[in-house]
Amino acid sequence: MDLKIFIIVLIYFISQSQENIFLSVPFNEHFNSRSSRYEYRGKIFNNLKYLIRKASLDFPEVPYKSILLRKEFITYQGIVNDTRADHRYLQVHINGKSKYIILPSNHVVIDFVPYQGRKYFNCNRSYFKTYKKAKVYCELLEEFSPFKFQQRFLGKDFFASRIWKSVWRDCYYKCFSQTHFLEFKKRIIRELCMLRNIEHEIPIRYNETLEFIAQHDALKNVKKNKLFVVGTERSDVHEVAAFSSLILASLQVNKWYNLYLDEKNDINRKSKKESKQFHLLLSSRIKEVGVGVYIYRKKLSIVLAFA
Numbered sequence: 001m002d003l004k005i006f007i008i009v010l011i012y013f014i015s016q017s018q019e020n021i022f023l024s025v026p027f028n029e030h031f032n033s034r035s036s037r038y039e040y041r042g043k044i045f046n047n048l049k050y051l052i053r054k055a056s057l058d059f060p061e062v063p064y065k066s067i068l069l070r071k072e073f074i075t076y077q078g079i080v081n082d083t084r085a086d087h088r089y090l091q092v093h094i095n096g097k098s099k100y101i102i103l104p105s106n107h108v109v110i111d112f113v114p115y116q117g118r119k120y121f122n123c124n125r126s127y128f129k130t131y132k133k134a135k136v137y138c139e140l141l142e143e144f145s146p147f148k149f150q151q152r153f154l155g156k157d158f159f160a161s162r163i164w165k166s167v168w169r170d171c172y173y174k175c176f177s178q179t180h181f182l183e184f185k186k187r188i189i190r191e192l193c194m195l196r197n198i199e200h201e202i203p204i205r206y207n208e209t210l211e212f213i214a215q216h217d218a219l220k221n222v223k224k225n226k227l228f229v230v231g232t233e234r235s236d237v238h239e240v241a242a243f244s245s246l247i248l249a250s251l252q253v254n255k256w257y258n259l260y261l262d263e264k265n266d267i268n269r270k271s272k273k274e275s276k277q278f279h280l281l282l283s284s285r286i287k288e289v290g291v292g293v294y295i296y297r298k299k300l301s302i303v304l305a306f307a
Helices: 003-016 048-058 131-144 158-168 178-198 208-224 249-265 276-282
Strands: 022-031 036-040 043-045 067-076 079-082 088-092 098-102 109-115 118-123 126-128 238-245 288-296 299-306
Touching: 022 048, 036 048, 043 048, 048 067, 048 088, 109 131, 118 131, 126 131, 126 178, 158 178, 158 249, 178 249, 178 276, 178 288, 208 238, 208 288, 208 299, 238 249, 238 276, 249 276, 249 299, 276 299
Parallel strands: 022 067, 022 109
Antiparallel strands: 022 036, 036 043, 067 079, 067 088, 088 098, 109 118, 118 126, 238 299, 288 299
């Protein structure tokens, strides 16, 4: 079976077996020899069932069975015990009963993070203002994290493949998508610097203004569902762009580099407009770069802006 077809089939079966995405809601317990009190979002409850009721009312958009309560701290006579690392959650049922469960450390969970009276939802170190957006992000994380054979799709160049393995080894979707793909951007820059070293060029610097341009254009390409790039050989700012599957996004620079080598060795081969300016990233003309990414459904829009 062709490897790409195998991936499509595997994605289908994994998506069919996805587990429920839970929302983890934090609370604290304060107790003495006589009684216990519970703290949730700055309020004190004398009975746990009242806290549970308040938490369920706070998240009407979340299915009741998907809400888990996580005890973060236990206070006893001024001594604080941190319980955040034990992965124990209080699961509440519609009949009012509850029980503690332990989730595997790799289970995808959305963490509710209250801050200055506002609601934030955290998944894989990425914060969202709505539960809906966090849930979509977590569902993709659960679906694509199992795939760990991307290096089979590396290009032919030996040195570029060694660089990719050095930069991306053991960093798959869960790794590079954290903090809204900040890790992805960092590793892209690292890979570019190492490729420039092959061409005997100094490392490239990151530029926030170019990142802003790249991020804007990554979103624009998604909205138009077509790859657009700015700049020409003589302009001040240049771009390369691509749509990539979430599984293979880490291979994009390797793909561009191998295309550059093929075009360099075959003068009759025509470059695609969206990747035509990649060779400039390896030249002394280019000093700075910014990376923009935008996730839409199950693909990633990637833009590199450089000058």
